[in-house]
Amino acid sequence: MIGVTVLTRYVVASSVWVLLLVLVTPVSVPTVLMAQPASTDPQPLSLDDLAALDALLEQDAEDGPTEFDRGAVLDVAGLGLVLAFAVFSFLKKSEPLKMVSLVLSVVYLGFTKASLVSVVDVFGALRWRLPAFQDGPAYYLLIVFTLASTVLWGRLYCGRICAFGALTQLMDRVLPARLRIEPPAWLDRRLVYLKYVVLGVAVLYFLSSGDTLVYRYIEPFWMFTRSGDAVMWALLTTLLLATVFVRNVYCRYLCSVGAGLGLLSNLTVFRIKRWGECDTCKLCEKTCEWGAIDGPKILMSECVRCDDCERLYADEDKCPHWLIEKRAAGQAAKP
Structure with missing residues (x-):
């Protein structure tokens, strides 16, 4: 019995040791060979492939710009022609050419393209949310022209390019003068500041709310x-009814864009020339439709370069400067 017991204990002990050895001995995992991916090296193009590629490139070149690109090119070309003609008419100081320029602005920039500088552009600049150049090259052409021309000559955009301003000027030409009411000078000098209030309130409202739709109630440009x-x-x-009686009432007193350009026009480089006789002469001040002349001083923030006073300066039969010079020359010619 003792021998059996010892033998049993030996077998059990041996079994335990075998189990321990099995549990603690690492199992050798056979190495598995994974399928290798096919080579990704590009294969050289054959001569036939190269010929087909050349044919595709030639076809693309023949097709030219896409329909979208053609539209963008036409927009830039059309706008460029209108702007170029406006500058040409301005430099020539011609009343008939000015009228043609105003009609072009109303018809093309207004009712055809509805392309005007808006307070919304000011909002976009404040938040630096501007369209990509490739999406609106005509937009950038108009903005750059407006800013550059204002620095060069003053509010030329307001006087010739803005479709709504052009429309009100044309209205003034066809409506009977007897309907017109001119605000007294003291009132006019105060009303011109109203547009700066409109601009300031609109900007503050936008910065506080982020709402750009306020433009619909402070600008009439949507009419186009x-x-x-x-x-x-x-x-x-x-x-428009108010414009029948008070000429250019929106442009002079309410336009937020005009207010912004009025501030910028203080940097104008090429200003209107003044004669020495302008200190006492009131002829141009009475002629100015925009209330931009105060005695000998031209208010650049209000002047839209309408040419009226400049044509008078050049008129040797009306401007006192030339009349005085003629009289002096005549007296000097006498023996």
Whole structure:
């Protein structure tokens, strides 16, 4: 019995040791050979492939710009022609050419393209949210021209390019003069600051709310899209009726874009020449439709370079400067 017991203990002990050895001995894992990916090295193009590629490139070159590109090119070309003609008419100081320029602005920039500088552009600049250049080259051409021309000559955009301003100037040419009411000088000098209030309130409202749709109620430019609600149409009707009696009432007193350009026009390089006789002469001041002349001083923030006073300066039969010179020359010629 003792031998059996010892033998049993030996077998059990041996079994335990075998189990321990099995548990603690690392199992050798056979190495598995994974399928190797096929080579990704590019294969050289054959002569036939190269010929096909050349044919595709030639076809693309023949096709030229896409329809979108053609539209963008036409927009830039059309806008460029209108701007170029406006500058040409301005430099020539011609009243008939100016009228043609105003008509072009209304028809093309207004009712055809509805392309005007807006307070919304000011909002975009404040938040640096501007369209990509490739999406709007004509937009950037108009903005750059407006800023550059203002620095060079003053509010030329307001006087010739803006479609709404051009429309009100044309209205003034066809409406009977007897309907016109001129605000007294003291009132006019105060009303011109109202547009700066409109600009300031609009900017503060935008910065606090992020709402750009406020432009619909402070600008009439949407009229060229012929899309507005009842309130907008009512405001527009009121504004146009007021324009019948007070010339350029929106441009002079309410336009936020005009306010911004008025501030910039203080940097104008090529200003209107003044004669020594302008200190006492009131002829141009009475002629100015924009209230931009105060005695001998031209208010650049209000002047839209309409040419009226400059044509008078050049008129040797009306301007006192030339009349005085003629008289002096005549007296000097006498023996």
